[in-house]
Amino acid sequence: MTSNDARIRVAVVEDHTLFRSMLEKILEDDEALQLTSSTATVTEARARITPGSTDVVLLDIDLPDGNGIGLGVLLCRADPNLKVVLLSAQDAMDLMLDLPRDIAGGWSYLSKTSTNDSAALLRAIHIAAAGGSTLDPALLNRMTPRAGSRVAQLTDRQYGVLRLLAAGYSNGGIAHELGIAEKSVQNHVNAIYSTLGIDASPDRNPRVSAALRLIEETGPA
Numbered sequence: 110m111t112s113n114d115a116r117i118r119v120a121v122v123e124d125h126t127l128f129r130s131m132l133e134k135i136l137e138d139d140e141a142l143q144l145t146s147s148t149a150t151v152t153e154a155r156a157r158i159t160p161g162s163t164d165v166v167l168l169d170i171d172l173p174d175g176n177g178i179g180l181g182v183l184l185c186r187a188d189p190n191l192k193v194v195l196l197s198a199q200d201a202m203d204l205m206l207d208l209p210r211d212i213a214g215g216w217s218y219l220s221k222t223s224t225n226d227s228a229a230l231l232r233a234i235h236i237a238a239a240g241g242s243t244l245d246p247a248l249l250n251r252m253t254p255r256a257g258s259r260v261a262q263l264t265d266r267q268y269g270v271l272r273l274l275a276a277g278y279s280n281g282g283i284a285h286e287l288g289i290a291e292k293s294v295q296n297h298v299n300a301i302y303s304t305l306g307i308d309a310s311p312d313r314n315p316r317v318s319a320a321l322r323l324i325e326e327t328g329p330a
Contacts, residue, residue: 116143117238120158120166122180123196124149124173128221132167135227142234151175160188165237167230170197170204178204185212192237194230196221202248203324214317217243217277236277243277244320251329258326259305267304270297275320 119142123129129147136144146157151174158166166184170177181193194217195204202218217233223245224230233243249272254261263271266287273283280298284291302308307318 114143116141117234118143118145118162118164119234120145120154120163121147122149122151122154122158122166122172122177123147123169124171125169132224132230135230139231142231149173151177151180154180155183158184158191161190163188163191165192165194165234167194167196167234170195170201178208181216182209182212185215191215192240193217194219194233194237194243196224200248202244205244206321206325210313213321214242214314215240219243219245220248223247233277241277241279242317242320244275244324246272246276249275249323252323252327253329255326255328260323260326262304263301267297267301270294271301271319271323274298274301274316275323 119136121129121132121136121144123132129149133144133147136142145163148154148157149172151172166181168177168181172180177195181195185191185193192215196219198221200220205213205216205218208216215237217237219230219233229246236243254263254268260268260271269287270283273286278286280291280294283294287294301319302315305319305322307315307322
């Protein structure tokens, strides 16, 4: 962050007026956040969201003059420090699999249904600003591993840890949610990486890789 007051600078790109107003109200009510711009189109967003002006952008996938994901790629290529929280009225979480590898680590995904819960939205923004990513926890809870996949080889406990990891929880947060020791969480995470064949490659965050694998190898229950 580069703002003098250390607040998280957030931009909104959403073409539905009522939903955009709701997002603006949530952001303005949080003293840790600063709403830097609110736009409805790709054209407006490209003009307002300049490199260094924004920390996190809330970005609708379907915009009247273009695709929100394409806009996000352009914005992130211009400003590598920018983080994106995708918003969609549909369950389109699998679109995360198509993100370019060099920027996928800075993206999160929430359904618009989940953003009706301001706590879920604010949590995603704060995680994104801190360098993490979030996948919609409500959607994750409705997914089940595909038969024959590596995710299906995980134990029930490991699968639970993976879902919380994908939802943006730290090891400490996972330990608190499950009522287990943080060291046990790390052991589960290591086992998950091993089962999924994920290594600690310096060019890819293993937590992001595990989250994307979860999307790839699960489907609706």
